Amino acid sequence: MVKTNKGRRRIEMKKITNKANLQISFSKRRFGLFKKATELCTLSGAEILIIVFSPGGKVFSFGHPEVKDLIDRFTNGDHNSVFLHQHNNNQQLVEVRPDRNIQCLNKILTEVHAHHEYEINKTKSLESLRESKENGENWYEKDVKELDMNETNNLICALQGMKEKLISEISHNQNYLGESSGHIPSFGYNNSEGIVPRSSMNYMSGYNFNQS
Numbered sequence: 183m184v185k186t187n188k189g190r191r192r193i194e195m196k197k198i199t200n201k202a203n204l205q206i207s208f209s210k211r212r213f214g215l216f217k218k219a220t221e222l223c224t225l226s227g228a229e230i231l232i233i234v235f236s237p238g239g240k241v242f243s244f245g246h247p248e249v250k251d252l253i254d255r256f257t258n259g260d261h262n263s264v265f266l267h268q269h270n271n272n273q274q275l276v277e278v279r280p281d282r283n284i285q286c287l288n289k290i291l292t293e294v295h296a297h298h299e300y301e302i303n304k305t306k307s308l309e310s311l312r313e314s315k316e317n318g319e320n321w322y323e324k325d326v327k328e329l330d331m332n333e334t335n336n337l338i339c340a341l342q343g344m345k346e347k348l349i350s351e352i353s354h355n356q357n358y359l360g361e362s363s364g365h366i367p368s369f370g371y372n373n374s375e376g377i378v379p380r381s382s383m384n385y386m387s388g389y390n391f392n393q394s
Contacts, residue, residue: 208236216244231256307335 198204212234219230223246231252232244245252310332329337 204237212236212242219244219246303335304339307332307339310336 198207215232215234219232222228223230228246229252230244230246231249234242236242243249
């Protein structure tokens, strides 16, 4: 069969003539530029100033630690001195976050990505568990050493779900009995008596691994 498409082609580097595409490209690349500058500030502690004029004449700027301080420092030729942070928002081109806020936002972004990845893996494991149940595969009756990667992930998800149910049930019972401490006893063989609580064992014995 003759290949009809030409595949991916290198975009020619020239000014975009279509105004709508021009504005979209400018917005996306400006965001990417500022994002890279933020990462560089966080990783290396660099002081960066970026001023961008849009095709429509609007001014966008990024500065760390502050735009005005960096402009004054550059125009005065004082490139090596330590300067004081000023907080006059009327004189700043844009409001710039302090270093600790940038680090905090990057940390939050990293945690969100990690949680998103966890949810994706959890969804895949649940889908695999559902398929195994539909195919009549009782993987949970196998020896742990005989489980493959997908079955191991399914087992982990099932145990995590059982743990959440146990904690929820115990917490509910404590609230019902009027206990104010909110203490949840330890599970497994690490509690003070060295055994699993009888109520927990009864709850575990009734747990159905076929639940999705």
